Amino acid sequence: MRAILGNDIAIQAARAGHTRPWPDGAILAKVVWKADPKTNWKTALAPGKFVHAEFIFKDARRWAGNGTGWGWARWVGLEQKPYGKDAGFSQECISCHTPVKGTDWVFTVPARFPGLSR
Amino acid sequence: MRAILGNDIAIQAARAGHTRPWPDGAILAKVVWKADPKTNWKTALAPGKFVHAEFIFKDARRWAGNGTGWGWARWVGLEQKPYGKDAGFSQECISCHTPVKGTDWVFTVPARFPGLSR
Numbered sequence: 001m002r003a004i005l006g007n008d009i010a011i012q013a014a015r016a017g018h019t020r021p022w023p024d025g026a027i028l029a030k031v032v033w034k035a036d037p038k039t040n041w042k043t044a045l046a047p048g049k050f051v052h053a054e055f056i057f058k059d060a061r062r063w064a065g066n067g068t069g070w071g072w073a074r075w076v077g078l079e080q081k082p083y084g085k086d087a088g089f090s091q092e093c094i095s096c097h098t099p100v101k102g103t104d105w106v107f108t109v110p111a112r113f114p115g116l117s118r
Numbered sequence: 119m120r121a122i123l124g125n126d127i128a129i130q131a132a133r134a135g136h137t138r139p140w141p142d143g144a145i146l147a148k149v150v151w152k153a154d155p156k157t158n159w160k161t162a163l164a165p166g167k168f169v170h171a172e173f174i175f176k177d178a179r180r181w182a183g184n185g186t187g188w189g190w191a192r193w194v195g196l197e198q199k200p201y202g203k204d205a206g207f208s209q210e211c212i213s214c215h216t217p218v219k220g221t222d223w224v225f226t227v228p229a230r231f232p233g234l235s236r
Contacts, residue, residue, distance in 0.1 A: 031231075033230065038225065040217060040221075040225055041225055047229035047230065048230075049230070050229075050230040050231065075232075078230065079232075080232045099159075100158050103158075107156065107158055107159055108164075109164075111164075111168075112151065112168040113168065114168065114171065114193075114195075114196050114197075114198045
């Protein structure tokens with residue numbers, strides 16, 4: 001179960017449709033929990049055990065070297081242990097995101113919401 | 119697919135564990151979408167069609183008359199049409215929430231998050 005969050009630059013870019021590419025300064029976060037049945041509503045799933053938090057930081061120049069223009073990060077568990085033993089861990093992130101290279105490496109599109117055109 | 123949101127008073131109360139009862143001024147919102155397969159990740163579900171937004175407003179004195187201390191509201195669709203033909207509609211909300219009367223009529227508990235004790 002995942003929630004995708006953005007900083008102000010990312011939210012403004014998403015609402016304006018300026019996401020191919022996302023602007024420098026945009027930060028997206030993905031927060032991941034195990035999905036557990038709700039104790040008071042058995043047929044519903046709710047966030048259970050916290051798994052990890054992941055971030056991507058857009059800076060086309062700074063992160064040109066990894067081929068994406070994004071910096072990649074993951075912190076594991078409630079103790080927020082940094083993931084990976086060296087900077088090469090980001091290739092693991094990028095590999096999974098390659099199917100969405102055409103949308104600047106981002107899977108998420110904004111949810112529909114009243115008053116927003118997208 | 120639902121996201122539960124709170125105003126500052128509600129967030130502070132949830133983090134402090136002051137939710138039996140929730141304090142006057144707390145507002146909780148539930149935003150509901152249909153769950154659709156993600157176009158770029160077929161095994162995942164993402165927010166699709168917007169269904170409605172619902173709110174509960176805590177004011178123990180103002181809303182004593184309905185037996186819950188909460189005001190109840192629902193706006194339907196992207197056009198945000200008010201739900202119900204008269205004030206009696208709130209009994210429909212209250213009926214479904216009766217199983218959680220013991221937690222001040224609220225189903226949701228905060229998701230686990232790093233740095234928060236609850």
